[in-house]
Amino acid sequence: MLTNPRAERVRSVRALSKRSVRERTGRFAVEGPQGVREAVRYAAARVRDVYVTAEALERYALDIVEPARAANLWVHEVSAEVLAAMAETDAPQGVLAVVDVVDSDEGADAVxxxxxxxxxxxxxxxxxxxxxxxxxxxxxxxxxxxxxxxxxxxxxxxxxxxxxxxxxxxxxxxxxxxxxxxxxxxxxxxxxxxxxxxxxxxxxxxxxxxxxxxxxxxxxxxxxxxxxxxxxxxxxxxxxxxxxxxxxxxxxxxxxxxxxxxxxxxxxxxxxxxxxxxxxxxx
Structure with missing residues (x-):
C-alpha cells in the first residue's frame, strides 16, 4: 500500500491538474468511480494506473477492480491521505485513474x-x-x-x-x-x-x-x-x-x-x- 502523500508518484499524479503537464506527458487524471469504471470498460488500453483506497477496493471490486485486473491494468492500493493528495477534488470517492490521452500504440502522426x-x-x-x-x-x-x-x-x-x-x-x-x-x-x-x-x-x-x-x-x-x-x-x-x-x-x-x-x-x-x-x- 502506498501511504506517503509526499512520494514522487503521488506528486506526479497531482501535477496532472496542470494543463502544461497534461500536454507534456499525454496523460490526465480521472477521479471518482463512474469515470474510472467507464475508462476501464471502454478505454482499457489507455489506462496507465488505477488507484483505490482499502474501502474502495472492496466497494468497487466487481465493477472496477476485477475488470481492471482482468485487463492486466496496474491496480494500486493507497491510503485515503494519498488519494486526497493525488486528487484535485475534495471528495474523490476512493478511486482515481491515470489515462493516456490517446492509445499508446498509435503513432504520433495518427493523432x-x-x-x-x-x-x-x-x-x-x-x-x-x-x-x-x-x-x-x-x-x-x-x-x-x-x-x-x-x-x-x-x-x-x-x-x-x-x-x-x-x-x-x-x-x-x-x-x-x-x-x-x-x-x-x-x-x-x-x-x-x-x-x-x-x-x-x-x-x-x-x-x-x-x-x-x-x-x-x-x-x-x-x-x-x-x-x-x-x-x-x-x-x-x-x-x-x-x-x-x-x-x-x-x-x-x-x-x-x-x-x-x-x-x-x-x-x-x-x-x-x-x-x-x-x-x-x-x-
Whole structure:
C-alpha cells in the first residue's frame, strides 16, 4: 500500500491538474468511480494506473477492480491521505485513474486534429456537434455527455475551447468521454469546410436563427455548431454555416445556457433519425 502523500508518484499524479503537464506527458487524471469504471470498460488500453483506497477496493471490486485486473491494468492500493493528495477534488470517492490521452500504440502522426477528424468522417457520421470557443468546463463536459446520450457520432472541439482533459470537464462528462470520439484542437473555419466537403450540413445554433428548431430538417447528416457561453457565434462562423437554427423560448426565460441548448438540439436530431437497436431510456 502506498501511504506517503509526499512520494514522487503521488506528486506526479497531482501535477496532472496542470494543463502544461497534461500536454507534456499525454496523460490526465480521472477521479471518482463512474469515470474510472467507464475508462476501464471502454478505454482499457489507455489506462496507465488505477488507484483505490482499502474501502474502495472492496466497494468497487466487481465493477472496477476485477475488470481492471482482468485487463492486466496496474491496480494500486493507497491510503485515503494519498488519494486526497493525488486528487484535485475534495471528495474523490476512493478511486482515481491515470489515462493516456490517446492509445499508446498509435503513432504520433495518427493523432493530430486533421487525422482524428478524418477518422471520424471515414465512419460516415450522421450527427456531430462542434464546440467553438467554449470556455466553461461544466458546459463542455455536459455537451459531451448529452452528445453521448443522444447517439451522436463524435464531438468536435476548437483549439480555442477549454481543455477537455481538465478534471472539471472529465467529471462533467460522467464517463461519456470514453464512449465516443472527441476531436480537439480544430480550426473552426477549416473544419466547416471539411464537413461540407463530406456532405455534412452545418447548423449554427443561434438565437438569431430564422429557422425554428421544430421546423428544421434533421434527417440528413449534420453537425450542430455551438458558440461561446457569453457572446455566441462570431458572425463569420454563423455565416459560414448552411443554416442558422434557434430554439424557441415559450416562457419568460431570456435564453438557454449552452449545455441546455446543445442537449435540446441533439435530442431533436436524435428524434429524426431511425431508431437503433439497443436504445435505452433514462429512469
Amino acid at each position: 493530430g486534429p486533421a487525422d482524428a477528424l478524418a477518422a471520424v468522417l471515414d465512419a460516415h457520421p450522421r450527427l456531430l456537434v462542434l464546440l467553438t470557443n467554449v470556455r466553461d468546463p461544466g458546459n463542455a463536459g455536459t455537451v459531451i455527455r448529452g452528445a453521448d446520450a443522444a447517439g451522436a457520432d463524435a464531438v468536435l472541439v476548437s483549439s480555442a475551447s477549454v481543455d477537455i482533459h481538465s478534471s472539471k470537464v472529465v467529471r462533467s462528462t460522467a464517463g461519456s468521454l470514453f464512449h465516443l470520439p472527441v476531436v480537439t484542437g480544430l480550426d473552426v473555419e477549416a473544419t466547416l469546410e471539411t464537413l461540407r466537403a463530406h456532405g455534412i450540413r452545418t447548423l449554427a445554433a443561434d438565437g438569431a436563427g430564422a429557422t425554428l428548431l421544430p421546423d428544421a430538417d434533421l434527417t440528413a447528416p449534420h453537425c450542430w455548431v455551438m458558440g461561446n457561453e457569453a457572446w455566441g457565434l462570431p458572425d463569420e462562423v454563423r455565416d459560414a454555416c448552411d443554416e442558422v437554427v434557434r430554439v424557441p423560448i415559450h416562457g419568460r426565460a431570456e435564453s438557454l445556457n449552452l449545455a441546455m441548448a446543445a442537449t435540446v438540439c441533439l435530442y431533436a436530431s436524435a428524434g429524426q433519425r431511425p431508431r437503433r437497436e439497443g436504445v435505452t431510456t433514462a429512469g
